[in-house]
Amino acid sequence: MDFNIWATAGIVLVSAVTFALGFRSSRQANTTQDFLVARRTVRSRRNAAAVSGEYLSAASFLGVAGLVLKDGADALWYPIGFTAGYLALMLFVAAPLRRSGAYTLPDFCEFRLRSAGLRRLAAVFVIFIGMLYMVPQLQGAGLTVRHILPGVPTQVGAAVVAVLVVANVVGGGMRAITLVQAFQYWVKLFAIAAPAFVLCALFIGGGGARGIGATGLSEPLPPTFTRDAVIQVETSVVLSVDAHVRLVAEGTVDGRPADGTTLWGPGEHEVAAGSTLRFTEGSPVPVVKGAVGDNADWQSPASDAEDLLTTYSLIFALFLGTMGLPHVLVRFYTNPDGQAARRTTLHVMLLLGLFYLFPTIMGALSRVYLPELLVTGQSDRAVLELPMAVVDNVFGEILGAVVAAGAFAAFLSTSSGLLVSVAGVLSTDVFKSRVRDFRLAAALAGVLPLTAALLLQPSDLSLSVGMSFALAASTFCPVLVLGIWWRKITWVGAAAGMLTGGTLVLTALALTTVSGYTGGWAPWFVQQPGLFTVPLSFLAVIIMSKATHRHIPAETKHIRMRMHAPDRLGLIKDRATGLGDSRAKHVLGRHRR
Known part of the structure; x- marks a missing residue:
């Protein structure tokens, strides 16, 4: 592909606006509460847009369309799982978690179970999940920059995103990125929806500039090349x-x-x-091993036992993993009360459901116009290359620029949220909880995933993020659900569950990584371990809690009343964080819907 000046301008514009909004908001951030939870004054609708902007990562913007291109109907479980997880979050976690008054997930673990050791263990897993999730964001940024600037190494795009994100987070933490992430959601929605509408119109009206007919997916045959x-x-x-x-x-x-x-x-x-x-032109398209070969199978869900078990495992990981993602949960600490947290979750489901319509459409169109990606296995490029494949002129370049700008916004917003969650844990659990400690933690947390992104082999973005969901579902989901709704949980049981699920998932991740370099021998339950690791983690929590019932905190009734009592009773009280900043007194600002 030749140099695309429009796409370059789009990425530069998004980066500049991101930095400007972050800089503007950072001027109002001067206490540790500003950096950790934006003073808990973020209104529901803005917070919903910020949560959605943070959540719609490289896996959503690029990966979903690539998986639809490659796997067809089975890939639809990704957007369904990404969205449906918020239903469980709204019903079981959002409001009680906010009422706990905690600042981070480790802080909640200590609040509920009164164990400093459990807090340290939770901090370790927050860092693991954050790093694991951030690596594919940086790899996706490298892919995008290489696409629009041929010859430029992928490391450049990863480094640019890392520098921008660290600058914004260091400047103002959660207060700086809230407005940025809300803005970036609408950028991403426009960047995927506008090209999808235009390309669908061209496809239905005659196949675009290349004159391809609109019957490409109706034949029960392998896809064919539409040109030499x-x-x-x-x-x-x-x-x-x-x-x-x-x-x-x-x-x-x-x-x-x-x-x-x-x-x-x-x-x-x-x-x-x-x-x-x-x-x-007209030759059948060979597909990378593991992809769906013919269109008849592409339109039908998996039917054999192994594929069905893989799908169930994926559903487990996505649906329950949302409840355990630290960078998602930290946004609910910014709401003023539990009711606002639940309202935010409802708005998030609406925003995500709207967005995920369009990557699915782009993936289906890519099956017709970009069959060559089935040969190389680089299906994550589908959204980036589709506009020029349909309209090979300046108009196609402009559509491609819009898509590239949206993809870059996805990397920036998700990486920002991940960095805030990891930096918050490092600053409160490793350092002394001061503003300068948060800034140092943010800088350190940005270097490690960048190094990993430069060294590790890129894979399908959604598959990489899927392992992060499996880790979150197998560690924090059992502790949150049982900690909120079961009075007999103990810190010993919670630690046993986190260690059981976390060890199994990290072992599966290591085996899958080695398998990727040595011929792809890993079986399905290693590549998608959630079906086994999540139930085993829940079981470990329950068994060990019953065996150590003497460790049930004496304040359990008071703690549970505080989490479940209606907001109007006024029992919400922020936890003390040991802040070294005398200005960090909580000021509850005016809240609007």
Whole structure:
């Protein structure tokens, strides 16, 4: 792809506005409460937009469309799970969590179970989840910059996002990023919705500038190339072929040198990195191993036992993982009371449901216009490349610029929330809870994921984030749900559950990472472990709590009354944080819906 001046201008504009809004808001941040919870004065609608802006990450903006392109109907569980998790959050967690008066997830664990050791363990898992979630954001930023600036290393985009995010968070913490994230939600919605409407209109009206008909997905056959295609294979892939395909190959194919016309029969064919494949218009599209081959299967959900179990495991991780994501839960601490926290959650579901319509549409259109991404396995590029694939002129470049700007907003907003949650835990549990400690923690928390993003091999963005959800569902979800609704939980049981679920998921993550470098041998329950790790974590909490019932805190009745009593009784009281900043007294500002 050639240099796109429009996309470059869009990314620069979004970055500049992000920095300007963050700088403007940071001037009002001068206490630790400003940095941690924005003085708990964020109104419901703005907070809902900020939560949505933070939540719609690279996995949502780029990854969902890529998975729809590759996996079809089965990929729809991702947007469903991403949104439905907020229903459980609204029903079981949001209001009691806010009424606890805690500042961070570890702070809640200590408040509920009166254990400093459990707080330290929770802090470790908050850092793990934050780092694991932030790495794909930075990798997605590198992918976007490389797409619009050919020849520029992916490390540049990752570094730009890291620097911008650290600057905003260091400048004003939660108070600075709230307005930024609310603004970025609307940027992302426009950036995905406007191109989707235009491209759908062109598709229905005659296939766009390339004149492709609107029947591409109706045939129960493998997708075909809509034009002659020259594909550069950047990483080694194994391709599945359902029908005979004639192509011109240069490089290493099936372990042998290739330089000329070749005929692939049905089966699997290995293509080494650096090879070039040339296909003619109308040829069946080989797909990367594991992707859905023909359109009939693409339109139908999985039916065999292994695929069904993988889907159930994914649902477990996404639906329950939302309740345990530290960067999501920290936003509910910014509401003035429990009722506002619940109202915020309802608005979030509406905003997310609206957004996820459009990546699904983009993924379906990519199946028609970008079948070459099924060959390279780089399906995360679908949203970025689709506008030019449909309209190969200046208008297509402008649509591509809008999409690129939205993608960059996704990286910035999610990374900001992750950095605030991790920095908040570091500043309160490792340092002395002062403003300068928060700023130092933010700088440190930005360096580690950037290093990992530069060193690790990129994978499907939604799949990477899915492991973060599995870790959150297997560690914090049981502690939050049982801690809020079960009076007999003890700190020993909570620690046992977190260690059980966390160890299993981190082991699965390590095995999956090694598998990615050594031939992809990991079975489904390693790649999607939530179906087993979440129930085992709940079971560990219950069994160990019953075995250590003497450790039930004496103040349990008072604590539970405070979490569940109506807001009008006035029992909400912020916890003391040991702040070294004398100005950090809580001032409850005026709240509007």
